[in-house]
Amino acid sequence: MMTESRDPVLQSLFEQARIDLDGADLTASVMSRTRRRLAVMAAGALAAALVVALTVWTLVGTSLLEFAVLVSQFLTNPLIELGEGWLALVFLPVNNLASILVASTKLALMGWKKLTGASLVR
Amino acid sequence: MPQAQDFYPDCPEAFLVSLARSGDRTAFEELVRRRQSQLRNLMRRFCNDNALADDLAQQVLMKVWLNLRQLKEPAAFPAWFKRLAVTTWLEHLRRKDALRGAGELHGAERAPAAAPGMGMDLDRALARLEPEQRLCVVLSYHEGLSHREIAGLTDMPLGTVKTHIRSGAERLREILEAYAAPGAQEAAT
Numbered sequence A: 001m002m003t004e005s006r007d008p009v010l011q012s013l014f015e016q017a018r019i020d021l022d023g024a025d026l027t028a029s030v031m032s033r034t035r036r037r038l039a040v041m042a043a044g045a046l047a048a049a050l051v052v053a054l055t056v057w058t059l060v061g062t063s064l065l066e067f068a069v070l071v072s073q074f075l076t077n078p079l080i081e082l083g084e085g086w087l088a089l090v091f092l093p094v095n096n097l098a099s100i101l102v103a104s105t106k107l108a109l110m111g112w113k114k115l116t117g118a119s120l121v122r
Numbered sequence B: 001m002p003q004a005q006d007f008y009p010d011c012p013e014a015f016l017v018s019l020a021r022s023g024d025r026t027a028f029e030e031l032v033r034r035r036q037s038q039l040r041n042l043m044r045r046f047c048n049d050n051a052l053a054d055d056l057a058q059q060v061l062m063k064v065w066l067n068l069r070q071l072k073e074p075a076a077f078p079a080w081f082k083r084l085a086v087t088t089w090l091e092h093l094r095r096k097d098a099l100r101g102a103g104e105l106h107g108a109e110r111a112p113a114a115a116p117g118m119g120m121d122l123d124r125a126l127a128r129l130e131p132e133q134r135l136c137v138v139l140s141y142h143e144g145l146s147h148r149e150i151a152g153l154t155d156m157p158l159g160t161v162k163t164h165i166r167s168g169a170e171r172l173r174e175i176l177e178a179y180a181a182p183g184a185q186e187a188a189t
Helices: A008-017 A024-076 A086-091 A097-116 B004-010 B013-021 B025-047 B050-070 B074-096 B099-103 B118-127 B131-142 B147-154 B158-175 B184-188
Strands: none
Touching: A008 B025, A008 B118, A008 B131, A008 B158, A024 A097, A024 B025, A024 B050, B004 B025, B013 B025, B013 B050, B013 B074, B025 B050, B025 B074, B025 B118, B025 B131, B050 B074, B074 B131, B074 B147, B118 B131, B118 B158, B131 B147, B131 B158, B147 B158
16 A cells, blocks of 8 residues: 655665565575474474373383283183193184184174175275 | 476465465475565665674574464465564564664764665665664565554554654655765666
8 A cells, every 4th residue: 555655765765775686595594494493393293202102101001011911811711621732722723702703703794795795894 | 297396486475375384395495585585675674784684584484484374364475474574673673672783873974975885875874763763664665565554563553653754764865865966866876
């Protein structure tokens, strides 16, 4: 908006003082500063993530590990007691709750596919 | 086959701003290339020190890069950019008390009619104004902003802006009166 009158001599001086400056160096310098800033920000984010991970591990890591061991033991308990002979060794991979869960899931997916013609898993 | 970068020089600024906002560094680089001359000229009028002006211009451009995501409307970029430049200058004034540097020039001689580097004379003359006067005069004469726009940009009352521009322009005319003489401008350029 040019609503106010300006001194024409001053206006002319300002226009003449305006020069087209070559920006190659300045542009390179700014881009280099943005790269450095990005590196610093990435390092900061990594450090923060590490601190959070360590804190979480310190607070609940041991409990989580114990819980995982309990679940693992529960799932691998033999369903039928076969002793310690060769029969137990043969059936070891399937004689537990985990195998039953995997097998039943697989069967359910196959049944679903058979019934509907569409797969639940891509 | 043309590269993606070949298209940037022909892109409208608002489109470049949108791309830069989403993290496109090549678009930001093109923005810097387009805006740097205008910004450095503005800073030179503000501070009468080319090295400082370039340093402040880099600070402004870094602020643009860091805060571009906050800009809701790409079309508002020119006004936002100008505000960042003015804010950076005002922050510099507050930090360094640039008045002291300007005060050193109070004893300077008036600009001769055919002095080399008219831009330098103008910058020296501007440095002899009060910082608020200089800010308002530069925004009015260099950037072509209206009094109301300057008031909005600087958070000064409209009446104060008008007073600063009137008194600042009078003072500038006094200092640069040699340039008003017939034929003086041609001789200086």
